[in-house]
Amino acid sequence: LSPGSPPNKKKSAITVIVGDRKLLERGAQVAKVKLDKLNVMTRAKRSVFQPGAVNLIQVKAPAPREVKAGEPDAKTGRAAMAFLEKATELALLNEVDAIVTAPISKAAINNAGFYFTGHTEYFARRTNTAKYAMCFYADKIRVALVTDHIPLRKVHSKAKLARVIRTAALLDEFIRDLEGKRPFLAITGVNPHAGEDGLLGVEEVTEIAPAAEACRKQGIKVEGPVSAEMAFINHLAGKYDGVVAMFHDQGLLPLKVLAPFKTVNVTLGLPFIRTSVGHGAANDIAGKGIAKVESLHNAVALAVKLAKKKWRE
Amino acid sequence: LSPGSPPNKKKSAITVIVGDRKLLERGAQVAKVKLDKLNVMTRAKRSVFQPGAVNLIQVKAPAPREVKAGEPDAKTGRAAMAFLEKATELALLNEVDAIVTAPISKAAINNAGFYFTGHTEYFARRTNTAKYAMCFYADKIRVALVTDHIPLRKVHSKAKLARVIRTAALLDEFIRDLEGKRPFLAITGVNPHAGEDGLLGVEEVTEIAPAAEACRKQGIKVEGPVSAEMAFINHLAGKYDGVVAMFHDQGLLPLKVLAPFKTVNVTLGLPFIRTSVGHGAANDIAGKGIAKVESLHNAVALAVKLAKKKWRE
Numbered sequence: 001l002s003p004g005s006p007p008n009k010k011k012s013a014i015t016v017i018v019g020d021r022k023l024l025e026r027g028a029q030v031a032k033v034k035l036d037k038l039n040v041m042t043r044a045k046r047s048v049f050q051p052g053a054v055n056l057i058q059v060k061a062p063a064p065r066e067v068k069a070g071e072p073d074a075k076t077g078r079a080a081m082a083f084l085e086k087a088t089e090l091a092l093l094n095e096v097d098a099i100v101t102a103p104i105s106k107a108a109i110n111n112a113g114f115y116f117t118g119h120t121e122y123f124a125r126r127t128n129t130a131k132y133a134m135c136f137y138a139d140k141i142r143v144a145l146v147t148d149h150i151p152l153r154k155v156h157s158k159a160k161l162a163r164v165i166r167t168a169a170l171l172d173e174f175i176r177d178l179e180g181k182r183p184f185l186a187i188t189g190v191n192p193h194a195g196e197d198g199l200l201g202v203e204e205v206t207e208i209a210p211a212a213e214a215c216r217k218q219g220i221k222v223e224g225p226v227s228a229e230m231a232f233i234n235h236l237a238g239k240y241d242g243v244v245a246m247f248h249d250q251g252l253l254p255l256k257v258l259a260p261f262k263t264v265n266v267t268l269g270l271p272f273i274r275t276s277v278g279h280g281a282a283n284d285i286a287g288k289g290i291a292k293v294e295s296l297h298n299a300v301a302l303a304v305k306l307a308k309k310k311w312r313e
Numbered sequence: 314l315s316p317g318s319p320p321n322k323k324k325s326a327i328t329v330i331v332g333d334r335k336l337l338e339r340g341a342q343v344a345k346v347k348l349d350k351l352n353v354m355t356r357a358k359r360s361v362f363q364p365g366a367v368n369l370i371q372v373k374a375p376a377p378r379e380v381k382a383g384e385p386d387a388k389t390g391r392a393a394m395a396f397l398e399k400a401t402e403l404a405l406l407n408e409v410d411a412i413v414t415a416p417i418s419k420a421a422i423n424n425a426g427f428y429f430t431g432h433t434e435y436f437a438r439r440t441n442t443a444k445y446a447m448c449f450y451a452d453k454i455r456v457a458l459v460t461d462h463i464p465l466r467k468v469h470s471k472a473k474l475a476r477v478i479r480t481a482a483l484l485d486e487f488i489r490d491l492e493g494k495r496p497f498l499a500i501t502g503v504n505p506h507a508g509e510d511g512l513l514g515v516e517e518v519t520e521i522a523p524a525a526e527a528c529r530k531q532g533i534k535v536e537g538p539v540s541a542e543m544a545f546i547n548h549l550a551g552k553y554d555g556v557v558a559m560f561h562d563q564g565l566l567p568l569k570v571l572a573p574f575k576t577v578n579v580t581l582g583l584p585f586i587r588t589s590v591g592h593g594a595a596n597d598i599a600g601k602g603i604a605k606v607e608s609l610h611n612a613v614a615l616a617v618k619l620a621k622k623k624w625r626e
Contacts (some may be wrong), residue, residue, distance in 0.1 A: 107510055117512060151514035152503050152560075156466040192561035193593075197420055199430060201464030228562045229569035238569065245464075248505035249541045250562045252388050254570040256542035257549065280506075 013304040014049045016041075016096065018087045020061035020079065024054075030069075030289045031208045034173055044095040060065045062191075063118050069287025077108030084119070088126050091272040097301035097310070098273035099123075102296065103281040117149045118265050123274055132269035133170045136252065136278060137302060138259035141235065142242035143251045144171035144181075144268065155247045156203055158191050164211035170268040172220045177309055183241030186231035187212050187224025194225040232286045261292045266306075267303075273306045275299040326617040327362045329354075329409065331400045333374035337611050343602045345359075350568055355485045357408040359405045372389075372399050381599025390421030397432070401439050403587040409617035410623070411586035416594040416616075417607065425564055430462045432462065433580050436587055445582035446483045449591060450564065450615060451572035454548065454554035455496075456564045457484035457581065469516055472503050475525035478531075481557045483581040494507045498552030499544035500537025502561045507538040521559075574605045578617075586619045588612040 017024065021040055028035045036082060039046070039052040047055040063069075063271040065193060072080075084104075090096045091141040094245045103118050111115040146167045147158045168185055175183040188194065189208060192199030198205055212224040224244070226234075231243045231256040245251030253280070255263050258308040263278025277295040328336065330347065333570040334353055341348045345460070350366040354556040359492070374380075374392040384620045385393075399415075403409045414432050422429040429435060437445045459480045460471045481498055488496040502516030502521055511518055516540040525537040537557070539547075544566045558564030568576050576591025590608040598604060 013436065099482040106512065117509075122519075149505055149509075149513055150471075151508075152465070152516075153469040153506075153514070156464075183346055187501065193460055195464075196430075196462075199419065200462055201466070203465075228566055229573075232566065232570050233573050251564065253545065253563065253566040257571055260542075260546050300454050 013300075013307065014047045014055065015053040015207050016044050016047050016057055016090075018057045018059060018090070020083075021056060021058055022064050023061055023067060024056060024210045026064050030287055032289065046088050047090040048085070056282070059083050070283040070285075072105035072108035072281070072283065074111040074113075075108070077105060077112035077114075079105050079116055081109055081112060081116075083245050084122065087260065088123065089253045091274075092127065096272075097307040098275065100296070101274070101276040101301050103277055103279060104295055105281050105283070109298065114245075118275060119196060120265075120273075121234060123270055127271050128149060129214045129296060131166050131170070131268055132166045132267055135174060135266045135268050136255050136263055137266055137299070138278065139257055140238075141232075141255055141258065142171065142175060143245050143255060144168075144174075144242065145251045146244060146246050147183040147250060149246055152247065156190055156201075159203065161207045161211045161214070164208060164244065164246075165214050168211070168215045168220055168222055169218070169244050171244055174266070174268050178306065179241075181241070182221060184221045184223070184239070185215075185242045185244055186226045186235060187215075187227035188228040188231045188246055188250060192227075194227040254259065261294050262298055264302050266302065273302045273303055275306075326613075326620065327360045328613065329360050329368040329370055329403075330606060331370045331372060331396050331403070333396075334369060334371055334620050335353070335377050336374055336380060337369060339377050343600055344501075345597040345602065352451075352477060353421045370399060370403070372396050380569075383598075384416035384422035385594070387424040387426075390418060390423070390425035390427075393417050394422055394427055394429075397435065401436065403442065403589075409585075410620040411588065413612045414587070414589040416590055416592060418594050418596070432587075432589060433461060433578075436580055436583055440584050442583055442600060444479050444483070445580055446480045447601050448579045448581050449486060449488060449568050449576055450579055451568055451576040451591065451611070453551075454545075454568055454571070455484065455488060456568060457481075457555070458564045459493070459557060459559050460560060461561055465480065465560065469503055472516065472520065472559045474520045474524045474527070477521060477557065477559075478527050481524070481533055481535055482529045482531070484555050484557055487579070487581050491619065492552070492554075495534060495551070497534045498528075498555045498557055499539045499553040500535050500557045501530075501541040501559055501563060502538035505540075507540040515611050521561065536560050560588065574607050575611055577615050579615065586616055586623070588619075589617045 039048050040054055040058050041056045048155045048265040059082050062075045067076055083197055086098050091099050106116055120134045133144045134148040136201040144167050146163050147155050188202040195201040195204035212222050228250045234240050235243050265278045266275040277299055352361050352366055352368045353371050354580050358369040372395050373540055375388045380389055400412050404412050433447045446457045447461040459476050460468050503516040508517035521538040524537050528535045541563050547553050548556050578589040578591045580587045588610050592608055
């Protein structure tokens with residue numbers, strides 16, 4: 001996936017790109033990356049591990065002259081959906097251990113006629129996974145979201161007891177898998193200052209405190225409801241090993257300001273490993289060869305780490 | 314206000330504490346601060362400016378033996394309210410230019426029989442100010458909140474066009490006063506990714522985009538709706554001079570994780586200057602002499618700066 005990187009001495013993982021050869025070649029040219037050893041296949045099992053080799057599973061896409069960098073449309077949305085569908089098939093058929101996704105234009109996919117609110121929801125539906133959670137990982141921060149891509153006005157009716165417990169359980173399992181320790185998690189409130197004892201909202205009393213109690217009974221070490229600011233300040237200070245946050249901006253803003261280009265997005269609960277860059281498509285700089293690759297590198301590294309853990313067990 | 318600091322060579326501002334002598338003396342002992350030149354008065358105009366001098370306006374309070382550090386109750390809530398009321402009177406009567414508030418126990422004040430959701434709302438009601446905004450200031454960050462201490466479920470029905478415009482206008486004026494320049498402001502969305510073109514919510518289309526347009530017509534330089542993460546990332550990068558955020562956690566989390574103990578809270582729109590520490594009462598460390606004073610120092614410094622600007626005009 002990163003042919004520009006120095007070749008690894010030690011065999012780490014075989015990576016396969018799912019996409020289109022001509023578009024990949026154009027991208028490589030822009031990014032000044034050589035594609036000498038392009039191995040085009042129809043099945044992932046034909047992949048090779050060799051310094052400088054790039055494995056590609058070819059999926060039909062529009063011709064490069066029809067694709068303008070930074071201007072996604074129904075055509076490119078349809079192609080992105082085909083790449084995604086192919087990668088999901090490979091994972092469901094166990095031809096690959098993990099999927100790492102690059103940013104995508106949701107608008108283009110919707111223009112192509114698919115209802116698409118995000119990769120996470122797509123993978124959950126496509127794999128019949130009802131109990132999943134969007135999780136973010138960067139430096140020392142681990143956050144799982146109880147609700148994700150929904151309008152703010154719906155948050156209070158979705159951040160319910162069962163979903164809070166489920167999200168805490170998924171984050172607990174993720175950190176145990178990854179770091180081999182029983183984590184101590186903070187569960188945030190929905191309202192400012194975690195509701196300030198009922199003065200600024202009731203969900204902390206009716207949903208979140210009972211959920212925290214239920215987690216403790218299940219053996220998950222949690223504290224909550226904690227105000228979002230104290231949850232993150234104390235997570236950064238090492239008191240908590242992770243934060244269960246109630247909604248998108250509450251969980252993501254601390255990460256985005258502290259590690260804007262490093263964050264990795266992980267979907268917990270799927271039948272396969274899935275990581276992703278933590279940023280959007282940045283159409284304004286597409287095709288200029290100046291995109292930062294750190295988040296994608298970190299997403300690949302985390303997928304490799306999780307896959308190795310899985311096989312070691 | 315900070316007798317432990319080195320004496321200022323240059324006369325900067327006269328500070329007056331509104332509180333109780335015996336409790337202040339007990340606090341000074343814990344903090345190892347000398348109170349040699351305590352000037353106890355009933356009117357602020359009798360204040361002195363002298364290195365090491367501490368001016369105090371005495372207000373009735375419970376005896377120290379009745380007050381346990383870190384255990385606020387109805388008695389101390391009543392006293393806190395009396396201090397606050399006295400300070401507000403001094404400001405309304407123009408005996409002082411600014412009020413700087415320390416953290417307070419909202420629960421204790423409510424136990425004392427007052428309905429109290431926060432200093433900000435108290436000052437707004439007490440001064441008949443309908444159009445105010447809670448604003449935060451730390452290092453390079455300036456944020457004003459369209460909604461503040463309300464339950465999350467009410468945010469979408471309160472973050473309306475008129476309130477967005479008013480908050481942007483107050484932040485614009487504040488930055489112009491303070492920094493002498495016309496700022497460029499980001500206005501965030503209510504929903505994740507600023508609603509993603511209507512896919513994740515409608516308030517960006519129905520309220521926020523028209524508010525941004527109205528701001529520009531009034532000569533306020535704004536961009537919006539911008540997703541909260543991009544608003545803060547680009548504010549930190551210098552593109553925006555301030556952020557108009559829609560709700561408490563959205564506006565505060567970036568500040569809290571970047572500058573947890575430096576943040577100053579300012580109420581915009583009041584008839585007098587009011588700044589405050591940006592943190593809570595931290596009852597768990599009360600009376601131990603280990604509280605960080607940076608936020609209070611910054612709050613005093615900002616109040617002095619704003620008062621000087623006002624008198625220079």
